[in-house]
Amino acid sequence: MKFFKAFGLLALLILVILFSSGLLLLVLALAFPQAFASGELTPVVISLIVAVTVVGWNLLAGENGSIKGVGLLILLAFAAAFPLLFPNGEVTSIAFFTLMFAAMVTGWNLLAGYSGYLSLGHVVYFGLGAYALALICEHWNVPAGYGIFLLVPVAGLIAAVIAIPAGWVALRVRRHAFIIVTIAMFFIGQLLAENLTNVTNGTTGLDLPFPLAWGGDFFNTPFYYAILLLLLLAIALSWWVRHSKYGLGLLAIRDDEDRARGLGVKTEISKLTAYVLAALIIGMAGAIWSYFIGAVYPMSAFDPTFDVTIALMGFLGGIGTISGPIVGALLLEPLRQTLAANAPDWYLVIYGGLLLLVLLLLPRGILPTLQERWQKYRALRQSERPSDDIVISSLPEQGKPANIT
Amino acid sequence: MSLLEAQDVCKAFGGIQALDTCSISVAEGSITGLIGPNGSGKTTLFNVMTGYERVDSGSVRFQDRSITNATPDKVFRLGIGRTFQLTRVFPRLTVLENMHVAAQRSDLKGQLSRWSSTHEHRRALELLDFVGLTSLKDLPAGNLSYGQRKLLEFAFILVADPRVILLDEPAGGVNPTMLNYLTGRIRELNQRGVTFLVVEHNMEFVMGLCDKVMVMHRGTKIAEGTPEEVRANPAVLEAYLGD
């Protein structure tokens, strides 16, 4: 019986994916016929399909362990095989940035989603990680090649170490002011990169070693896998935090910090740890990015639009969930890149308009909203037929009243 | 033996003297009630005794040791639990998760392990059963009715195995059936050795439950005794009717 149920759910999942993808493809083909035909919309299409798959997987595989496992394997296999399936340099480049943002948002979510402290300046650690790697390569004359990837965690650690005192200061203030203090710290980072010309070369920037051996379309591939690895690491960290005692403390802080503290949750250390872990992930992303781009400049490594993009993706997908950040990145990044490339004049207006629309219609983010609707639908289906799990009431016993909601 | 006491506590907010040389004493093993008209300082006294407010002068003692101005989490760890008038639970966490937040372990290993697999899990389930919320354990606490939230709050302060529990208006906004249920739970815990200090407006509830009652008025204690003694005390009547 359970097998058929699993099979049925799997079939349903596949149907949902095919149907929604088909629908989206149709809409895109009708709205942008030229772009669609010329293949420019391919990255957007692919990411939409993957996003739908992730969402569907979340909703339908919720209870069933075997489907969860199978779905996860399929997604992983697809991600691993991606550069082989779509070797085009432009596509893998967009994929790189999509995965990069997915990793950053997942890291950011550790602090913002779980504890409710929204940092709009964590990209300062992206810049720090980027510059750290560039400086290490320069001062130790590191040759180009795969070896540099081993230095990425080092760069990340440097960013994380700086995050400790910075986080301690930033977390002293209330949540509203916290947002702004993080922004201020971001600009301090950017300005220091500009002004400490002895160290950072100021606006001239620094170059990183260029791996000539990786020619043509292959160039993007090592970077793709590096960032994929980082994303998987971030997801694992996010998952583990969510299910640990520590993560529970963070969620309690989000709901009622004072009460949590009163019950013994170590609020200060918890928040700081989340802050630093986010900095670590984002720092490593910055390092990989700097190697990918080949050069760092104050304005590029400390890009203020990244901060808001991260928050947007997190919020869009659903803060506080594990898949939400990924869905957000999948939906926004290829779209953003395609818009910027094809409609540079109208890009900001369209992007801003889309943003507003989504924010107003789905204020809790895509995944939570859909999950809630799904739960309601299932609860409705369940109440229509007898089942073993009684959700609400329990029978009255001697001395105890009935529990009725 | 006095388990918990406040001695000559004074506390002012701006121009208002909320507590004026207030002294009360809670005997071990008792269910003590604390009543008084609105504004008499009952909740402020609670706040001061559990670390949510600092005293201007005076002291608070637990088991003959001073806990004056201790932080709320320290107070909680010492074995003094406290509920709130407007229940403070974690609305986005499930009922079961709420229970686990209260069961905080300070060691690193405890922090890193999956919360659902610790031995505290069993205890959390036991306590949920004690208050009758087992069937709701996977619902977000925010979905619970007011009365159920009160029960949840009650349950999670039990996690720390407190010696004394301060209940702040437990009967407020709760229907009679639930109230009976709550009374039953309190009595049962009392029989197991837990001391209670209950602030309440509902006279029936207090008189029926408590073995000793203290009356506050204008920031200080004006009477104490058994429920019958207090009911007959003219000073008490005047306090309630006079203002």
Next chain:
Amino acid sequence: MGPVLEGIILGVLTGGVYALMSSGLTLVFGVMNIINVGQGALVILGAYLSFVLEQRLHIDLFPGLLITMPVMFLFGWLISFVFRPIKRDLMMLSVLITFGIALIIEGALNLIFSANIVSLQGWYVTASIPLPGFSPTFYLSYIYVFGFLLAVVLLTGLYILVYRTDFGRSLRASMENRTAAELVGINVERVSSITFGIGVALAAAGGMAFGATNGFDANSAYDLISRLLAIIVFGGMGSLSGALIASVGMLVIEDVVAQVWQQNWATTVFFILLVVIMVLRPQGLLGQKEGRQQ
């Protein structure tokens, strides 16, 4: 001594203009509990409006405010409606929504005016008076003084509004305790919308002064908003006097540093100031210590 005094004078004068732009921001936070990160874009929009009036219709900048300010007030008033239906996560959503609005404004301005740097013109922009006692001679452009006077006039008006009128009393009550204000019959939503409108109108005025003293384009909004946000946190979020003191204070320090040391470092110092005050006094200069009661 000369450079320092120059820095102080400039700091005070430009600080007044920043006070104009940030006062609305802090009030809106106080009443509505939202952070309007689009304030920078709104300032620039106001600057462009003044620009158009001056260039196309040859209306001088100051009288032009009689048009731009009411128009921007209306615009702000309309924007405030967006926040009414939101019940959860208002703070973060407000940040994202106002950012979206800012993007649209910036994008539209870019489209219309393209990326050319412009600045507002008027006789007082180019004409200047030499201040005695400085060598080399310190020529102070009239616009700085006029901009400051504008700020003084408008902010005085704001103070009177907030502290001496019925509306002001409703405003302050809503900031103090929203629920209590509603219970005594104050229409908090109406107060909020009007406050938002006022904030944007002041931003327009500030935009005019800003545009006359700086070259600007659509992208100037970023730098501007980061400064405005730092100012209101420094002064204490929700505190009008705090925003005033912080505007002048931070600008003075920045301009003195620019004169004495280097312009690059001046901006860095600006933000470091904020971090320092957060360590010493997390609630800002005049902010409240505990959380707001609702």
